[in-house]
Amino acid sequence: MPEGDTRHSVAAAPPIAVVADTGIIADAPWRLTTAGCADIISNYTAVKDWRLANRLQNVYYSEYAGSLSQMTAEMLVDNADSIKPGLEESAWVVVKALVSSGVAMSIAGSSRPASGSEHLFSHQLDRIAPGKALHGHQVGVGSIIAEYLHSGAQGQWQAVRDALASLDAPTTADELGVTDEEVLEALTSAHEIRDRYTILGSGISEDAAREAATRTGVI
Ligand SMILES: [Zn+2]
Numbered sequence: 001m002p003e004g005d006t007r008h009s010v011a012a013a014p015p016i017a018v019v020a021d022t023g024i025i026a027d028a029p030w031r032l033t034t035a036g037c038a039d040i041i042s043n044y045t046a047v048k049d050w051r052l053a054n055r056l057q058n059v060y061y062s063e064y065a066g067s068l069s070q071m072t073a074e075m076l077v078d079n080a081d082s083i084k085p086g087l088e089e090s091a092w093v094v095v096k097a098l099v100s101s102g103v104a105m106s107i108a109g110s111s112r113p114a115s116g117s118e119h120l121f122s123h124q125l126d127r128i129a130p131g132k133a134l135h136g137h138q139v140g141v142g143s144i145i146a147e148y149l150h151s152g153a154q155g156q157w158q159a160v161r162d163a164l165a166s167l168d169a170p171t172t173a174d175e176l177g178v179t180d181e182e183v184l185e186a187l188t189s190a191h192e193i194r195d196r197y198t199i200l201g202s203g204i205s206e207d208a209a210r211e212a213a214t215r216t217g218v219i
Contacts, residue, residue, distance in 0.1 A: 007123055007194045014106040018099055022091035030085040030168065033094055035136030037083065038169040040097045041160060042118045042139040043073040043104075045146035049116030049198040052150075057197045062108045069104040069113035072097050077163045117149070117198035118142030120190035125178060128186050133176040140164045141176055141218055145187065148212050149199045157216055173219050180219035184209050 001010050025033075047066045054061035076083075076097045083090040104113040111119075121142035122135055144164070147157035161171050170176050173183045187209040191200040204212075213219040 005127070006192075009111055011109075014102070018102075020091075020095045020099075022088050022095055025091040025095065026086060026088040031134065031137075033083070033085075033090065034167050034169040035134040035140075036094045036098055037076060037080075037136070037167045038140030038143075038164055039114075039136035040073055040076045040094070040101060041163050041167075041169075042116075042136075042143040043069045043101060043114050044156070044160060045118050045143045045150065045199075046112065046114050046116035048150050049146070050112045052199060053112075053197040059112075059197060062113075065104045065108035065113045068107065069101060072100040072104065077159075080163060080166045083167060112196075116196075117146045117190065117200045120193050120196065120198060120200065121145070121186050123193050124186040124190040125176075125182065129178045129182045132178050133170065137170045137176060140169050141171060141173070141183075144171060144216050145212050145218055146199055148216050149204070153215065161216065172217060173213075180213070183213055183219055187213065 001008060047070050050059070050061055050066060053059040076093065079093050083093055101114045105111050107113075118139045119142070122138035125133070125138050126135075140160075141164075144157050144161045147155055147160045151157075164171050173180055184206060187200075188204060188206050191198070191203045210219075
């Protein structure tokens, strides 16, 4: 929930049921579906950030919720070939993944399984460049960079980028419709947005942000 310049989580009851008419969803603009997919792919880095916070800050970590969230992303990536515009089967895959991600958050009692540094980056972009891109698309691009920050050049960031590209989701600042400077500003200030420990720690330098965004081809 936004509160002034920061955001924080408010405890809420999970829904008893979710009604999703996949016939209607399959007819929705394709970019909304790709944004949902990218939001799920970002679970990879959200779980990495959560594990890191557990190791460094003793933040409570649920093995079950973490595994469920990661598995959800894997299932989506494995089914990426069958996710196509206008296909109701695609809507089934994406809706199931989003609900499963919600279940992981309910088990964890927090949004940690599905929200890490890539979400902080997106929230900050919302402030710096409001209304330019969809939430899911922003966290997807954030996830490429977060994955790079976690494990460097030899890490899994290429796999995240390729998964996003195969689903027609943006992988660069240009495709998001934001400038390189806006990306760098969001990256270097994202840690300020809320009290959630991630790979961004207490902030990364502008040089480090530029290096990560350049190496991953985001800028
Ligand atoms: Zn999200």
